[in-house]
Amino acid sequence: MPVRPASGPRPPGRVVAAVAVFLALACLPLAQPPAFFESFLYLVFLWVALATSWTILSGYSGYFSFGHGAFFGVGVYTTATLVTAGEMPFLATLPLAGLASLLLGVGIGAVVFRVRRLRGELFALLTLAITFVLATIALNTPIDGGPGVFLSGVSMPRLYATPASTLYLMALLVAALALAIAWQLQYSRVGRALFAIADDEDVAEVMGVPTFSYKLRAIGISAGLAGVAGGMHALFVTYVTVSETFSITVPLYVVLMSVMGGMRRWYGPALGAIVVTALTYAFVGGEWALAGRALIGLTLILVILFLPQGFAGSIGAWRARWQPRAARSGAQLTPHGLSPSEAPATAQAEAAVARPSILSLNPPAAAASSSGALHAAEAPFLRCEAIHMAFKGVKALDGVSLEVHSGEILGLVGPNGSGKSTLVNVISGLLQPTAGQVLLDGEDLALLPAHRAARAGIARTYQIPRPFARLSVLENVALPAMFGGLQLAPAAALERAREALDFVGLLDRAADLPATLNLHQRKFLELARALAIRPRVVLLDEVLAGLTPAEIDSAIAMVRSIRDAGTTILFIEHNMRAVLALTDRLVVLNQGRVIAHGRPADVVREPQVIEAYLGTAAC
């Protein structure tokens, strides 16, 4: 059985089916259905568009917004103002409505996404507050002024004979646009990046994802779509008021629909939107409307308690259960990865992927250099120059300078609190030093965001493994391959990830979630993620901590084979046996300063090292 070529993520059959469904729905008004049916479907499509647009930001990236009413409302009022006061043709206002919301979204994001703590419930409250601020402004300025805006005199574009059919077709188009974008995003690099951001934003950044700009894209797309939907809805309601437009209904419904349908799949919110709209429509009028509202509140509670993954999550789990065992043994992806038909690689396919030689993991030039007799003659290619790092007056690093030579294993040791992990965070770009330079081939990376370090070829592991919890092992490794130095396309990144997993011996666990791995395997998963970018230098932060002696032996062998393949390693470790066995040179940190460096055997004999690191009893 052939391995699927590394090509486009979507099988063409699905695209054909989607286009066919769209055309059939677009032709529906020709059959002259009753008008109420068209307006019911209009509402379904409106909510599909709104819920899907919400999910692109909140479901994918995990930034839960209660402010969708703001984006929707800006669209409503942009169109309402332009068609009445500006006397513009209605269709021309829709792109402007989208643009106005997009700008609002990007503006909010540009401020809010710089504040690291503003996630989760705080982001939700913030966006809700923005909605109320906008509502107050609209109410007190000529945008609305209080009495509301009438659009009854506005001429309806004639896409179909009746206004109801025309609105139906427009809503269908907007919903299809939203779904197409959500679908496209889910299987693209952007989608992968957003899912990673939702799981662990710092790690995503360190793996090379420019998180800030990706979040801006997500909020811009999400807000823009909501704005277009809002502009369209202004014509549907014909009488626009602040209290209706900026009400709590829009955020409540989109959250409910998306949570119910499943927020990490493109089709989830649409499922939720259909169910909720049908439920509400069934309860129109008088007391029943209230019962319907109460029922929606109850549904939200029940979904959170009993179906946290939503309908789409249940469908995904059901499909995974019923797929034949053989088809899953290869590299099955979780549903946020490539589409399921892309993934299955059978046992034969797995065998067909030739076990890559270790050398193939690295650029030929680097590999060649490792065959040279020694590395001491090499010019330093990574240099830390006088790095200072202070946390509110506490000096974690006090003028640390060190050089890493190409192809060597440089050991970095020191007692707890000596600044080792801080130094790793500075070199990998997660922390910006108070002063000093991190020079890679002469380029200073110290003040650049972490993803730039990853792109330049610096990879790191975490002392306590931090896998993306909701991505499969394979996807965890594919992410850095997509965004680190190599910048691979998704399909190529998966190939690369399989190689890296094979190298660390985890290929048979590719389809599993990281939670199912033991500590030893998670540490190797960290290694595979670092290797996936073909790094020029790997920072190994206490990879051996917590492992059994037997596991340590296999890890030492693994580190050695990584070096033998030509990758430079900065090896941070407490285990002196491993340090002496592996390192070419050794640097000792104490209280944020380098107190010794040189050949490992010499360094460990120096009196101040023995005193600071090994203690007085050591000999």
Added chain:
Amino acid sequence: MPSATLLAQSVLSGVFSGALYALMGLGISLAWGLLRVINLAHFAFVFLAGYLVYQCIGVSGWSPTLVVLLALPLFFVAGVALQWLFARFSVDEFGSLLVTFGLTIMIESLIQWIWTADVRRMETPLSTWSVKLGPIYVPVAESILLLVTLAVVVAAWAWLRHTYVGKALRASAQNPVIAAAFGVSHRRLAFLLSGVAAATGALAGVFVAVGSPISPSQMFGSLGVVLAAVILGGLGNPLGLLAASILIGIAEALTMALTAPSWAPLVSFSLLIFILVLRPDRV
């Protein structure tokens, strides 16, 4: 420019509305800070209590003391039940926000169904009674509210600071595992705190009904202001909450006096936005 008397009157009414915000926000602040539960349904509890007070005192003419004595235990039980739900399904912080959002919608629908969406007003001798101090009118009902709020807030502060229950709760909030290792039963304390929080909500509901006309739509109107005060004051910090509430109340009242009443929401929501963006560590 309005006269000094008008401004002084505004500041005073700002202090009173701030006191109400603090009483409404206390339960939210305690549950959020110490239990990591964001209870939006607290607003629904406040208004449900308000409507029950309106029904029992205003319509049926029961004794106010009796109603308060009945309402507090009733809402205590409701708070315990809610916490049981969160514990039973191990709902996280964000899940609690969504669940209580759903619950708020349900209670709002119930209120609308029983009492309709129209504004209801409870006539008591207190509602119009005020004392003139120099040029300024001091309404009696609001003064009682201010005193009750002060008493409750100080009691909550002392309870958290000086009793075993308070210390154990704060320890659990900081590190539940270590606290449990030292023998703190978080589960029981959480039930107690959630019940007390809901009871303070019922107390706030009494003043919501007595002080002004009441309608279901006000539920979401007060949400932003109170959450702003809760966050500004520091989660789980009763004294900070009181200070923040009164500050916001005065700022709102002055905005109303100097511009138009419809601009008032801008103050609290802008404040909330600024706090979140500039001082997210407070939460």
